[in-house]
Amino acid sequence: MMAVVIREFGSPDGLEVVDLPVPVPAPGQVRITTEAIGVGGVDAVIRRGTLAAHGFREGHLLGSEVAGSVTALGEGVDASWMGRRVWAFTGLSGGYAEQAVASVEDVLSLPDGLSGADAVTLGGSGVVAHFALDRARLAPGETVLVRGAAGSIGITAVQLAARGGAGAVAVTTSSAERGGRLRDLGATHVVGRSGEGGPDAPSGFDVVIDVVGGPQLPLFLDRLNSNGRYVAVGVVGGQPPADFGTRLMAAFRRSLSFATFSSDTVPGPDRQAVRSSQFADAARGDLRTVVHETLPLDQAVPAHRAMDAGKVFGRIVLTP
Numbered sequence: 196m197m198a199v200v201i202r203e204f205g206s207p208d209g210l211e212v213v214d215l216p217v218p219v220p221a222p223g224q225v226r227i228t229t230e231a232i233g234v235g236g237v238d239a240v241i242r243r244g245t246l247a248a249h250g251f252r253e254g255h256l257l258g259s260e261v262a263g264s265v266t267a268l269g270e271g272v273d274a275s276w277m278g279r280r281v282w283a284f285t286g287l288s289g290g291y292a293e294q295a296v297a298s299v300e301d302v303l304s305l306p307d308g309l310s311g312a313d314a315v316t317l318g319g320s321g322v323v324a325h326f327a328l329d330r331a332r333l334a335p336g337e338t339v340l341v342r343g344a345a346g347s348i349g350i351t352a353v354q355l356a357a358r359g360g361a362g363a364v365a366v367t368t369s370s371a372e373r374g375g376r377l378r379d380l381g382a383t384h385v386v387g388r389s390g391e392g393g394p395d396a397p398s399g400f401d402v403v404i405d406v407v408g409g410p411q412l413p414l415f416l417d418r419l420n421s422n423g424r425y426v427a428v429g430v431v432g433g434q435p436p437a438d439f440g441t442r443l444m445a446a447f448r449r450s451l452s453f454a455t456f457s458s459d460t461v462p463g464p465d466r467q468a469v470r471s472s473q474f475a476d477a478a479r480g481d482l483r484t485v486v487h488e489t490l491p492l493d494q495a496v497p498a499h500r501a502m503d504a505g506k507v508f509g510r511i512v513l514t515p
């Protein structure tokens with residue numbers, strides 16, 4: 196089968212299209228003939244070699260999120276899975292391939308009307324957006340800022356916050372054109388990456404959902420209202436300054452909260468319940484997914500170049 200591996204850590208040119216044996220599902224797993232493969236920010240991080248200390252090696256088969264049809268069952272898997280159209284989380288490897296395996300607990304049937312491309316755009320990121328807002332206890336009428344809103348996590352967070360009755364949904368983004376697209380999805384105020392501009396934007400926020408992190412994180416901690424809650428869900432801009440906690444302590448009398456959130460800490464059945472509900476919403480058109488571009492699997496190099504160049508709004512999808 197065709198697959199894409201990391202021949203050499205670093206630039207997208209280090210990715211290589213190879214021929215690999217078709218994987219055999221282990222007990223409790225299914226094999227999926229893929230029709231859509233999500234290209235996520237974490238794939239770029241692994242490709243660059245940033246996570247080599249965590250055991251990722253050259254030769255790694257990238258990809259964590261696929262949609263397709265179940266074509267083989269491992270021992271102990273209920274026969275009713277055979278032939279179903281599904282979304283699946285494959286772990287942090289194995290997705291960039293014509294055939295992928297996943298544990299049956301990480302597989303979900305697709306509702307009629309939801310494309311594979313939409314499923315791999317929403318499946319992982321929608322759950323992060325949902326539980327991040329839940330942990331932040333966003334209440335109707337409160338103001339929220341989604342930092343790094345133009346990715347698939349932010350795009351869902353903006354829609355969920357608007358739907359939940361937020362008093363204002365502000366976003367950071369790098370261009371007016373992207374800001375306009377985010378307004379179409381429910382954003383009420385658009386500010387620049389450093390929080391500048393948007394003259395009518397609230398000066399403070401009750402909740403910040405942050406996909407970016409990086410050196411400018413303290414600027415956004417300063418924008419929390421009293422009793423405000425900050426939830427960091429990603430680090431696309433790198434790690435924050437080591438001493439950012441001193442900002443929180445300096446504002447002691449404003450009762451601010453800072454939390455990290457990883458969907459790994461949500462029990463699997465809870466994740467699947469939210470995902471299932473979001474898939475149904477998306478199939479009905481009540482939740483929008485944004486597929487930036489669909490490319491053939493053997494075009495993983497240009498897909499990663501587009502990600503590195505910051506050109507992607509939403510998510511790139513590969514198709515075998």
Ligand SMILES: NC(=O)c1ccc[n+]([C@@H]2O[C@H](COP(=O)([O-])OP(=O)(O)OC[C@H]3O[C@@H](n4cnc5c(N)ncnc54)[C@H](OP(=O)(O)O)[C@@H]3O)[C@@H](O)[C@H]2O)c1
Pocket residue numbers: 235236237319320323342343344345346347348349367368369370373388406407409427428429430431432433456457458459505507508509
């Ligand atoms: N918490 C969890 O459970 C969980 C699960 C999966 C993934 N993640 C994490 O989530 C992140 C990926 O999320 P995603 O796919 O939604 O994001 P993404 O598409 O990679 O990036 C979102 C947006 O952030 C902005 N951005 C990029 N670099 C920036 C920088 N240096 N400074 C300021 N803004 C910048 C860009 O928008 P503009 O150009 O418009 O500013 C970009 O479109 C990764 O860090 C990944 O590890 C977390």
